[in-house]
Amino acid sequence: MNYHWNWSIFWELSPDGTHTYFATLMLGTAWTLITSACAFTIALVFGSIVGVLRTTPYSWAMRLGSLYVDVFRNVPLLVQMFLWYFVLPELLPQALGDWLKQLSDASFYTAVVALGLYMSARIAEQIRAGILSLPRGQRLASLALGMTLPQAYAYVLLPMTYRILLPPLTSELLNTIKNSAVALTIGLMELTARARAMQEFSFQVFEAFTAATIIYIVINMLVTFAMRMVERRLTIPGYLGFKAPAVGH
Amino acid sequence: MSAMIDIAGLSKWYGATQVLKDCSAAIATAEVVVVCGPSGSGKSTLLKCVNGLEPFQQGRISVDGVSVGDPKTNLPRLRARIGMVFQHFELFPHLSVRRNLTLPQIKVLRRSADEANAKALRLLERVGLSAYADKFPGELSGGQQQRVAIARSLAMDPIAMLFDEPTSALDPEMIQEVLDVMVGLARDGMTMIVVTHEMGFARKVAHRVVFMDKGEIVENAPTADFFENPGSERARLFLSKILQH
Ligand SMILES: Nc1ncnc2c1ncn2[C@@H]1O[C@H](COP(=O)(O)OP(=O)(O)OP(=O)(O)O)[C@@H](O)[C@H]1O
Ligand SMILES: [Mg+2]
Numbered sequence: 268m269n270y271h272w273n274w275s276i277f278w279e280l281s282p283d284g285t286h287t288y289f290a291t292l293m294l295g296t297a298w299t300l301i302t303s304a305c306a307f308t309i310a311l312v313f314g315s316i317v318g319v320l321r322t323t324p325y326s327w328a329m330r331l332g333s334l335y336v337d338v339f340r341n342v343p344l345l346v347q348m349f350l351w352y353f354v355l356p357e358l359l360p361q362a363l364g365d366w367l368k369q370l371s372d373a374s375f376y377t378a379v380v381a382l383g384l385y386m387s388a389r390i391a392e393q394i395r396a397g398i399l400s401l402p403r404g405q406r407l408a409s410l411a412l413g414m415t416l417p418q419a420y421a422y423v424l425l426p427m428t429y430r431i432l433l434p435p436l437t438s439e440l441l442n443t444i445k446n447s448a449v450a451l452t453i454g455l456m457e458l459t460a461r462a463r464a465m466q467e468f469s470f471q472v473f474e475a476f477t478a479a480t481i482i483y484i485v486i487n488m489l490v491t492f493a494m495r496m497v498e499r500r501l502t503i504p505g506y507l508g509f510k511a512p513a514v515g516h
Numbered sequence: 517m518s519a520m521i522d523i524a525g526l527s528k529w530y531g532a533t534q535v536l537k538d539c540s541a542a543i544a545t546a547e548v549v550v551v552c553g554p555s556g557s558g559k560s561t562l563l564k565c566v567n568g569l570e571p572f573q574q575g576r577i578s579v580d581g582v583s584v585g586d587p588k589t590n591l592p593r594l595r596a597r598i599g600m601v602f603q604h605f606e607l608f609p610h611l612s613v614r615r616n617l618t619l620p621q622i623k624v625l626r627r628s629a630d631e632a633n634a635k636a637l638r639l640l641e642r643v644g645l646s647a648y649a650d651k652f653p654g655e656l657s658g659g660q661q662q663r664v665a666i667a668r669s670l671a672m673d674p675i676a677m678l679f680d681e682p683t684s685a686l687d688p689e690m691i692q693e694v695l696d697v698m699v700g701l702a703r704d705g706m707t708m709i710v711v712t713h714e715m716g717f718a719r720k721v722a723h724r725v726v727f728m729d730k731g732e733i734v735e736n737a738p739t740a741d742f743f744e745n746p747g748s749e750r751a752r753l754f755l756s757k758i759l760q761h
Binding site (some may be wrong): 404 | 564567569592593595596597598599600602604606608609610619620621624626651652653654655656667669672
C-alpha cells in the first residue's frame, strides 16, 4: 500500500475557505454534542412518560405505551430519519410543509426529534423494568400515606428508579451519541460527516477517521466519568438494594 | 354508637378465585383488634380493602362514616387518615428518616416545612429515635426502621392504624421494641387492626381477636374468650400450633 501519510493536513485550510480541517472537525464535534444532548433530553422525558404509562394500573395506558415502544424501537433509525425528513413535510398541509423544508438547520431539528424518539423507546423499556424491580410495597406505602398515583411516581418510585438505572442510562446516552452519526444522511454536518468531507476533499482518509475515532473515544470517556460522578453524588447511605420480597404476599 | 371501621358482607375475587367470603366485622373507636389465621387466609387482603388499596366486588366498608367502595370517595384523602404499617417497613430508602416523615405531611396534608419537621421530631422522640433523624433507612436496624415507619404513619394524625405482620420480618431480639411502641399506641386509645401472630401482644392489648381461614372470618371474639374457649375446631387447631412455638 503506498498511502501518503500527512498528519499536518489538519492545519490546512478546508474548501470552505475560512476553517482549517481541524476547525471543521471541532464544529462537527459541537454539532454531535448538541444534537446528542437535545435528543437525549427528549429521550429521557418521553421515555420516562411512556415507561411510567406501562406500569400504571390502567390497561389503556399500558397498551398505548407498548404500541409506542414497538413503533419507535422496531423501525430502523435510518428509516425514521428519512420519514421525518423527507416524508413528513409532504404529508403536512402545503404551507406548513414548505415552512419545514425551508427551515434553516432543518436537518438538526429533524435529527433531534428522530433520534430522541428512537432512543426514548429504549429508555421507556429501561424505566419500565426499573419501576417493576422496586418492591410492590413501595407503591402501596406511598398510596397508603395518601399520595395520589402521580405523587407516588414523582416522590418515591421515579427517584429510586433513576438511581438504580444510572448505569444503563449511561450506556443509552453513549448510544445516543454514537447513533447521532446517522444524521449525516439527512445532511447534518456532525463529526462523522465532517470526517467524511475531509476525506473526500483531501484524500487523507486514515487521518480523518483516526481523528474522528479519537474524538468519539474522548467524548465517551468524559461522559462515563461524568456519570460516575453523578452516581457517586446520588449514593444513598446504607442502601444495599431492596430485600427480596417475602413469598406469600 | 357507630363503628369507626365497619365491614359488612365483604367478598373479593382475584380473577376466578374468591379470597374473601362474606366477611363482616365492626371495629369501634379506640378498639384494638388482632387478626390471625393461616397463611393465605386473606388477612393482608382484608386490610388492603379497608383503605382501598385493593378493590372489592361485594359488600361495603366504611371508615369514620366514609364508604371506601363508593366511586365518589376521594381515596387519597381517606387513606391519608388511615395509617398502615407493612411487614417490610417500606420506608423510602432515598430519603432521610426526617424526610420520610415530613414528605407525606408536606405533599399530602400541605403542612408547612416547619410544622412537618416539628411533628416529625416529636414522633421520632416518641418511638425513641430522635438521634436518627438524619440517618437513612439503610443505616438502621429492622426494628428501628419499623419504629420509623410507625412514626411516619402517626405523623399524618391517623384516625385508625392498620398493621400487617409488623414484626414477622424482624430478628427476634427486635420484636419487643416494636411491640412496645404498639402497646403504647393501644393504651393511648388508637383504633387498631393488627394482623399478627404475636399472641402475647394480643392477650395484652387486644379487645377482640378475629380468626380467619380460607377467606372467611371464622371467629370474632373478645380476647379472653378466644384464648380460653375458641368456638371453632379450626381456631383451636391454629392456636395449639401457634402456641407451641
Ligand atoms: N395480587 C394477587 N393476585 C392473585 N391472588 C392473590 C394476590 N394477592 C393475594 N392473592 C391470593 O389471595 C389469597 C389471600 O392472600 P393474603 O395475602 O391476603 O393472605 P394472608 O392471610 O395475608 O397470608 P400471609 O399470612 O401469607 O400473609 C392467597 O391465596 C393469595 O395467593
Ligand atoms: Mg399477609
